[in-house]
Amino acid sequence: MSPEAGAPIRCLLGMLGADVHSNGVRTLARRLRDRGIEVVYVGEHNTVRAMVETAAAEDVDVVGVSFWNPGYLPASRALVEELASAGLDDVTVMVGGLIHADDVAELHALGVDGVFGPGSDVEDVIGFLTQTRKATA
Numbered sequence: 001m002s003p004e005a006g007a008p009i010r011c012l013l014g015m016l017g018a019d020v021h022s023n024g025v026r027t028l029a030r031r032l033r034d035r036g037i038e039v040v041y042v043g044e045h046n047t048v049r050a051m052v053e054t055a056a057a058e059d060v061d062v063v064g065v066s067f068w069n070p071g072y073l074p075a076s077r078a079l080v081e082e083l084a085s086a087g088l089d090d091v092t093v094m095v096g097g098l099i100h101a102d103d104v105a106e107l108h109a110l111g112v113d114g115v116f117g118p119g120s121d122v123e124d125v126i127g128f129l130t131q132t133r134k135a136t137a
Contacts, residue, residue: 008036008037008038009037009038009061009062009129009133010037010038010040010058010059010060010061010062011032011037011038011039011040011060011061011062011063011064011129012039012040012042012051012054012055012058012060012062012063012064013025013028013029013032013039013040013041013042013064013065013066014041014042014043014044014046014051014054014064014065014066015043015044015045015046015065015066015067015068016046016047016048016051016065016067016075016079017045017046017047017069017071017075018045018069019044019066019067019068019069019071021066021068021097022043022044022066024066024068024096024097025041025064025066025096025097026041027122028064028066028096028122028125029041031122032122032125032126032129035126037126037129040054040058040060042054048075048078048079048082049082051063051065051079051082052079052082052083052086052088053086055083055086055088055091056086056088060091061091061092061132061133062091062092062093062094062129062132063079063083063091063092063093063094064093064094064095064096064114064125065079065093065094065095065096066095066096066097067095067096067097067098067099068097068098069098070098072095072097072099072103072107073103073106073107073110076093076095076107076110076112077110079093080093080110080111080112084111089111092113092114092129092132093111093112093113093114094112094113094114094115094116094125094128095107095112095114095115095116096115096116096117096120096125097116097117098117098118099115099116099117099118100117101117104117113128113132114128114132116128
């Protein structure tokens with residue numbers, strides 16, 4: 001979705017499946033809100049389909065998923081595919097958490113736009129969102 005000029009970025013954040021280490025994504029949600037980004041936070045225990053349905057209903061620009069378990073590659077693939085199936089392939093996808101550096105290229109090949117592994121901070125995410133906004137405007 002191309003955000004209108006001057007409109008705040010709308011970002012859906014959550015976790016998939018049984019992944020429940022949510023401190024990082026909850027902190028990110030608060031920090032993004034503090035910087036003027038509209039955040040729809042859906043918490044833990046989501047399905048890919050529920051995330052995509054929420055992305056459509058909330059008309060978000062970005063879907064961000066936090067992972068603290070090793071299932072991020074198949075889950076990211078499923079998310080990107082489901083977004084495309086729903087006609088939301090223009091929604092930016094970002095993942096973060098315990099992402100192994102060796103998997104970053106594969107995540108990008110799957111269609112994930114932004115990857116934030118260990119050592120990333122909120123300024124990295126804000127910079128990415130700002131650059132994404134400029135690229136889609």
